Amino acid sequence: MKRVHLVVLWHMHQPQYRDPESGRYVLPWTRLHALKDYWGMVDVLREFPNFHATFNVVPSLGMQLEEYASCSFKEPWFSLAFKNTDELTREDKAEIIARAFQVNHERLMSRWPRFVELFEWSRPAGGAQALVSFTPRDWRDLQLLSQLAWMEESWFEKDDLVSRLATKGKDYTEQEKSGLRKKQLEFLGLVLPAYGNAAQSGQIELSTTPFYHPILPLICDSDIARVANPGTPLPRRAYRRPEDAREQLRLAREYHERVFGSKPAGLWPSEGSVSDQALTIAAEEGFQWFGTDEGVLGRTLNVGFFRDGNGIPATL
DSSP: OOOOOOOOEEEEOOOOOBOTTTOBBSOOHHHHHIIIIIHHHHHGGGGOTTOOEEEEEOHHHHHHHHHHHTTOOBOHHHHHHTSOGGGOOHHHHHHHHHHHTOSOIIIIITTOHHHHHHHHHHOGGGGHHHHHHOOHHHHHHHHHHHHHTTSOTTHHHHOHHHHHHHHHOSOOOHHHHHHHHHHHHHHHTTHHHHHHHHHHHTSEEEEBOOTTOOOGGGGSSGGGHHHHOTTOOOOSSOOOOHHHHHHHHHHHHHHHHHHHSSOOOEEOOGGGOOOHHHHHHHHHTTOOEEOOOHHHHHHHHTOOOOBOTTSOBSOO
16 A cells, blocks of 8 residues: 655644734634643644644744733633623623624534523524523623633543533532633643643644744735736735845744744745745745645646545545
């Protein structure tokens, strides 16, 4: 049987949700995905010591994870989800209704009958009915379940508090809500060290992306777009900033080295965008490999990649 060399690369990216003026996180997705996905995806590899993978940790994600781990972050939804129920204002309650059900209903909500029940009760009048009909018990359960639903699967087995809360399922107390808050802060501090430890053990490789996730920058010369798409409308005046591309690569490399203790060999260019000039600069900055998609490869080699409706290659 012919051996296939397979590289599994996970691209871990969140844009910068922190408002630079207020310092507040306008959206909670970095925190929630850190609790549900980022730690568990690398931790589960300990069960498969012969399996190796590459994780691309984008600097904008890493910076946010560092701030969450330091517990110095300001995130309105986090504060509201754990606010004492007796202190909730009408505006607070309206925001909870707007935020709490922003989960995958099939995979994250359906396992919690009480969560589903609260969702169904909240639906009439676009959530307005809940503002007058929900009891303190309802609000407290909704606050806690909206956070418990995002916990990584293994915590339901490994952590006593999370396991107890999951088994209980409803009728939560303020003390239990406070306990989950502390537990989330504890878990957020585990994410980046888990990746660093796995990289040091040799089971994973960590790669990076240009620092602010720009299209480096506009592939150093915007006229390069005509190579792949001759009919593409372009600015009358070409944009050429190779020095900016180099700076974004340098900043990404330095950040990666500070956080993980080693220089990254690999690069996932923003959106997989590449050009000869951009890759030359990347090589000059010490990167040894890069990743992109099969569309770019196909155009480069002048070959086609065809897939069926399920995404399975029709020809290789």
